[in-house]
Amino acid sequence: MTDRAAAAELASYRAVIKRLPITLRASLNSQLAEWDTLFPFERERVQGFFRGVVSLDAQAFQALFSPLRDLEGKMGVANWDFSVSENTIGNASLLARSANYAEWREQVSRIYTAVQAAAQSSQKPSIPPARLIVAILPDNLPYEPATLWNKWGGRGVQLSIDGDAARITELLLRGPGSIPGVLQKQGSSDRSDLWLIDAGSALAALSEKQNAAASLSYSALRPLTDRILAQVNTVPRSIADTDETLAGIRNQDWSPYCTPEFASQAQLRRFLIDLYLSGNGALIFSNAFVEWAASEAIRRSRPRVLFARFGMRALPKPFTGIAIFENQQRISALPDVDDPHGSAVDASILARYILLAAERYPESGQTEFVCIAESAKRAYVVVPQASSYGWTDATHATPEQIAQRLIKHLLAEGAGG
Amino acid sequence: MEVTRRQLLASAATLLLDQWSRAHCMADPSRRNTERKVVLVLCGGMRREDTFANSGLLNIPHLCRDLQPKGVFYSSVRNNGVTSHFNTIASVLTGNWQRLDDWGKLPPASPTIFEYLRKAMRLQQNEAWLISSNKALTSRIGASEVSGYGPDYGANVIFPKQLLINAVVHAASQGRAVHSTDRTTVLPEIEAILNSDNYDGLGWSIGEDPSTVNKPALGAIQQAIEDLIRTSYPVTGDEFTFLVAAEVIRRFSPSLMVITYSDMEVAHFGSYSLHLSGIGTVDRLVFELWNLLESLPDYKDKTTLMVLPEFGRDFDGSTTNGFFNHRQDGESTRSTWMMCLGEAVRHAQIIEDPVEQTSICPTIANLFEAKHLNLPGQILPGLWL
Numbered sequence: 001m002t003d004r005a006a007a008a009e010l011a012s013y014r015a016v017i018k019r020l021p022i023t024l025r026a027s028l029n030s031q032l033a034e035w036d037t038l039f040p041f042e043r044e045r046v047q048g049f050f051r052g053v054v055s056l057d058a059q060a061f062q063a064l065f066s067p068l069r070d071l072e073g074k075m076g077v078a079n080w081d082f083s084v085s086e087n088t089i090g091n092a093s094l095l096a097r098s099a100n101y102a103e104w105r106e107q108v109s110r111i112y113t114a115v116q117a118a119a120q121s122s123q124k125p126s127i128p129p130a131r132l133i134v135a136i137l138p139d140n141l142p143y144e145p146a147t148l149w150n151k152w153g154g155r156g157v158q159l160s161i162d163g164d165a166a167r168i169t170e171l172l173l174r175g176p177g178s179i180p181g182v183l184q185k186q187g188s189s190d191r192s193d194l195w196l197i198d199a200g201s202a203l204a205a206l207s208e209k210q211n212a213a214a215s216l217s218y219s220a221l222r223p224l225t226d227r228i229l230a231q232v233n234t235v236p237r238s239i240a241d242t243d244e245t246l247a248g249i250r251n252q253d254w255s256p257y258c259t260p261e262f263a264s265q266a267q268l269r270r271f272l273i274d275l276y277l278s279g280n281g282a283l284i285f286s287n288a289f290v291e292w293a294a295s296e297a298i299r300r301s302r303p304r305v306l307f308a309r310f311g312m313r314a315l316p317k318p319f320t321g322i323a324i325f326e327n328q329q330r331i332s333a334l335p336d337v338d339d340p341h342g343s344a345v346d347a348s349i350l351a352r353y354i355l356l357a358a359e360r361y362p363e364s365g366q367t368e369f370v371c372i373a374e375s376a377k378r379a380y381v382v383v384p385q386a387s388s389y390g391w392t393d394a395t396h397a398t399p400e401q402i403a404q405r406l407i408k409h410l411l412a413e414g415a416g417g
Numbered sequence: 418m419e420v421t422r423r424q425l426l427a428s429a430a431t432l433l434l435d436q437w438s439r440a441h442c443m444a445d446p447s448r449r450n451t452e453r454k455v456v457l458v459l460c461g462g463m464r465r466e467d468t469f470a471n472s473g474l475l476n477i478p479h480l481c482r483d484l485q486p487k488g489v490f491y492s493s494v495r496n497n498g499v500t501s502h503f504n505t506i507a508s509v510l511t512g513n514w515q516r517l518d519d520w521g522k523l524p525p526a527s528p529t530i531f532e533y534l535r536k537a538m539r540l541q542q543n544e545a546w547l548i549s550s551n552k553a554l555t556s557r558i559g560a561s562e563v564s565g566y567g568p569d570y571g572a573n574v575i576f577p578k579q580l581l582i583n584a585v586v587h588a589a590s591q592g593r594a595v596h597s598t599d600r601t602t603v604l605p606e607i608e609a610i611l612n613s614d615n616y617d618g619l620g621w622s623i624g625e626d627p628s629t630v631n632k633p634a635l636g637a638i639q640q641a642i643e644d645l646i647r648t649s650y651p652v653t654g655d656e657f658t659f660l661v662a663a664e665v666i667r668r669f670s671p672s673l674m675v676i677t678y679s680d681m682e683v684a685h686f687g688s689y690s691l692h693l694s695g696i697g698t699v700d701r702l703v704f705e706l707w708n709l710l711e712s713l714p715d716y717k718d719k720t721t722l723m724v725l726p727e728f729g730r731d732f733d734g735s736t737t738n739g740f741f742n743h744r745q746d747g748e749s750t751r752s753t754w755m756m757c758l759g760e761a762v763r764h765a766q767i768i769e770d771p772v773e774q775t776s777i778c779p780t781i782a783n784l785f786e787a788k789h790l791n792l793p794g795q796i797l798p799g800l801w802l
Contacts, residue, residue: 097499097516102746280741281687288687292738313688342690349689349733349740356734 010035013050019061020053021068022077023104024111025084026091033086037270039192039301049112052119064114068107075100088243129186129304130410131367132179133294133358135351136169136309138202139374141344148373149380152352156369156382158393159402165374169307171403173206179305180209182410188212192267192301197293199286199311211261214268214301216293218286218311221272224257228276229283246277271300286311287343291350295357302363305410308354310347315339355382368409370402383409453760454670454720455781456710459506459677460699461551462684462743462750463726467696469754476696479704480724480756486765488758489799493771496728496751500743502553505727505774506677511561512778512794521555528561530778532570534673537787544672545572546665550658551679552576572675577654577661655680655695659702663709670715673781677727678702684730684740692740707758718760721784721800723777725755761800768799 010032017028031038031046038046056064072078075098083091095101137143149158161168172179173196183193194213196203201217218225231249250273255263262268275296281288287310294308314336351371358364369382379402381391389405391397397405467473469492474481498504498514507515507525517523531545547559560571655678662676680695703724710716732749733739743750755772761784772795779792780800 093519096501096744097504097519099516105746279685280738281685284686285688288741291687295738316691339690342688342694345690345693346688350687353733353739356739359734360736 006035013046016050016053021065021072022082022084023068023072023091023095024108026082026087029084030086034270037267039267039271040190041192041302042300048119048123049115051122052115052117055118055122056115064111068104068111071100071104071107075104086247089246090240090243128363128366130412131303131363132305132406132410133298133354133367133369134169134172134305134307134406135294135354135369135371136307137344137347137351137371137373137375138200138309138311139166140312140338140340141310141347141373141375142340143344143348143373143376143378145373145376145378148348148376148378151349152355152380156380157391157395159379159381159391160396161372161377161379161399161402162396163377163399165372165377165379165399167399168372168379168403169203169309170206171399172406173203173307174208177407178208179407179410180207180212182407183304184209184212186304188304191265192297193304195294195297195301195303195306195308197290197297197307198309199290200309203307203309214265214271214297214303216268216272218289220259221262224254224272225276225283227254227257228273232277232283249273249277271296285313285346287313287346287350291353294354298354298358298361302361306354308351310351311343312338312340313343313346315342368406370406452719453785454672454674454710454716455784456666456674456676456706456720456722457509457777457781458703458706458722458724459509459675460703460724460726461502461677461679461681461695462500462728462730463681463696463699463753464729464732464740464749465752465754466749467693467740468726473696476693477700479700483704484707484724484758485756487762488756488765489762490765490767491755491757491772491797491799492767492769494725494753494755495771495773496753497773497775500728500750502551502679502727503555503558506551506554506558509727509774509777510558510675512775512792514775519553521553521557524557525561526563528563528566529559529571530781531572531673532560532563532566533778533782533790533792534785534787535570536566537782537790538672538785540672542571542573543669546662546669546671546673547572547574547675547677548658548662548665549574549576549677549679550654551677551682553679554677572673575661575665577657653680653695653698655698655702659706663706666709666716667713670713672785676706685742687738687741689740710759720759721761722758723755723781724758725774725777726753729753757797757800763801766799770798772797 013028013032017025017032020028028046028049031042035043053061080094081090082094095104098104149156180194188194191212191214196207196213196215198204198215198217198219200219204215204217204220207213207215228249231245234245254269254273258269272293275282275289275293278292278296280292282292283289290308290310294306297303297306315338355369355371358367358369365384368384371380373379383389383391465473468477469481469490496505496508498508499516499519501519503519503521504515504517507517507529510529510531511525511527512530513527515525515527517526531547534540535542535545549558554574554576556574556576559574560566560568562568658676658678662674665671666674678695678699680698681692683695684692707722710720710722728743729748729750729752730740730743731737731745732747735745735747735749737744755777775794776797779790779794780797782788782790782792783796784800
């Protein structure tokens with residue numbers, strides 16, 4: 001699409017937004033403002049939304065949006081200081097404090113479902129590709145094999161690994177027939193098809209084709225993280241000032257604190273800043289970073305393959321136990337002391353959260369999920385409903401067999417249907 | 418917890434109260450307005466599955482084994498308001514669901530139980546306290562601005578944790594890391610904050626004249642801080658909050674004391690193990706609080722202790738990232754529990770009928786026999802009222 005055509009497309013969307021209820025506008029306008037840094041899936045979703053809205057005749061349009069307009073009237077939205085140009089904490093706070101908040105959420109959800117259905121009815125169905133998520137609990141985190149998967153709900157299969165469990169990731173990322181090559185052969189052209197999200201730097205070290213992946217390493221990003229954390233901690237206790245500070249952080253040029261390779265990736269840089277500013281511990285704990293980055297990557301880019309490797313957290317230091325939101329290295333010069341047991345507890349629940357995040361989307365029907373606990377030589381595998389590999393809880397498999405099986409899944413067309 | 422660390426924190430708590438009472442010209446009370454006491458403990462966000470469900474009982478050994486058998490346990494307590502800290506605590510204190518600025522810029526929109534009681538019973542200010550670990554609160558939580566009530570009838574509000582946090586952060590901002598080898602550079606930071614006037618964020622002013630701190634007390638705090646810096650153990654904000662609350666209880670024997678704990682709120686940063694550790698700390702501190710109340714003549718057999726989470730947290734798999742947050746409009750977030758112990762309890766029982774958190778305010782008013790106030794909300798069942 002030419003620049004001119006793209007500009008015309010965005011202008012047509014903006015015209016549609018003006019016809020929508022006030023509380024829907026901020027989110028849509030935000031996405032248009034960031035069009036150049038949206039992932040392909042996000043663009044398609046936005047385009048689908050507008051395709052769906054435009055496909056409605058006047059009567060259907062009225063029927064769909066009137067209830068929300070009426071509700072906004074009841075909530076007094078017209079009298080609010082509600083931004084229509086971007087999502088703000090102020091907006092979220094106004095909505096959450098409304099006595100009609102739950103009803104508002106229902107209405108918005110109803111509208112998106114209906115518009116999505118309208119968009120889909122005007123599109124040809126395509127064969128959904130197979131997908132894979134690999135969560136890695138590294139060797140330095142201790143687990144009891146007998147209780148390791150107790151909270152995972154029994155949906156998956158518990159495999160015993162005969163051999164070096166760390167080898168599975170190596171086989172998946174390196175060498176002939178590994179995942180980067182498979183994706184390339186299948187015509188993948190965007191980095192967001194393959195994510196490598198890591199508390200440390202092991203995944204990047206394994207990956208032979210780093211420019212083929214969206215790669216985020218908490219440890220490698222530390223200089224940037226520390227800078228942003230320092231600014232976030234200056235946020236004053238006021239919603240308006242907070243929105244202003246966060247907008248400043250969002251628009252700042254962080255290139256000097258990034259590696260040149262990372263600085264050149266506008267989409268990934270924007271993703272990371274959004275990630276940091278959306279909280280959820282991404283600035284504080286490496287394992288929270290891994291989980292939240294993986295969940296957001298799945299939500300925003302629907303990747304073909306995602307690796308999430310957890311790591312070790314240090315024990316809270318004296319004083320930092322009460323100021324946990326601070327940079328512990330800066331506050332205390334005492335050396336870090338690992339907290340293997342606490343880190344293992346954290347990583348285990350957060351790995352499960354990645355599975356739960358993936359299951360929220362229709363793509364989970366084609367997604368195979370594997371969590372590898374390297375120290376326990378165990379893996380938990382959740383396969384799409386229609387797939388069956390004959391694996392049971394009693395199955396022992398070598399790293400080679402497991403890696404082969406996972407790659408075979410990716411090669412299948414319309415896996416799990 | 419090692420004894421020396423507890424002692425040094427207790428010393429810090431003592432000094433804090435010395436300074437507070439001097440600044441507010443408070444003498445130790447010679448006459449009690451009321452014999453009856455109520456202590457209300459609000460404990461941040463804790464899910465049922467991490468507390469009073471089979472999967473959570475190991476996190477709360479004291480609450481479930483030592484205390485629940487003695488009290489009235491409400492197994493279905495609803496938070497039907499905004500599940501943020503300031504709004505929830507304000508709702509509990511006022512008996513009305515509050516929809517305020519989450520950042521505590523606004524006072525509660527209706528009078529608090531502090532105001533109701535102080536006005537109706539002519540209680541002095543040192544009879545009503547709120548001591549909080551929660552950084553989401555401000556001193557405005559202590560009183561509304563409703564005509565006829567307001568700050569003149571409000572509570573003393575103290576945020577002990579902020580004292581330590583700000584001292585440490587301030588030291589770091591000056592380029593001084595906190596380390597045993599350079600503790601001499603940190604001592605002045607903490608002393609400066611203890612001695613400063615109108616310290617922002619603490620919600621109180623303290624005396625301008627450093628001499629108001631007597632030498633033995635100053636010596637105790639200096640030693641305490643020095644030891645605190647030297648120790649290699651983490652210090653929790655709730656531990657310090659408890660010690661300050663205990664000092665207030667011993668020194669002023671207030672009629673109404675509200676304590677809020679927040680160590681478990683580390684969940685917002687995504688560490689489940691530290692979240693569970695925070696729940697464990699609260700479990701221990703509530704048990705210590707109960708034992709303290711039982712040991713003091715002013716409190717023994719005269720005190721009702723109420724303990725409850727502010728809300729749960731979001732369910733695993735929610736779009737709000739599960740235990741990290743407390744924003745979902747669902748059972749995991751809105752449904753919680755409460756325990757009442759002590760004087761108002763006639764016999765131990767479990768009440769399964771749902772009750773709302775807004776029932777706590779009128780129930781406390783009734784406990785003080787201020788029934789003529791006709792506060793909205795239903796009185797909690799199962800107590801002697």
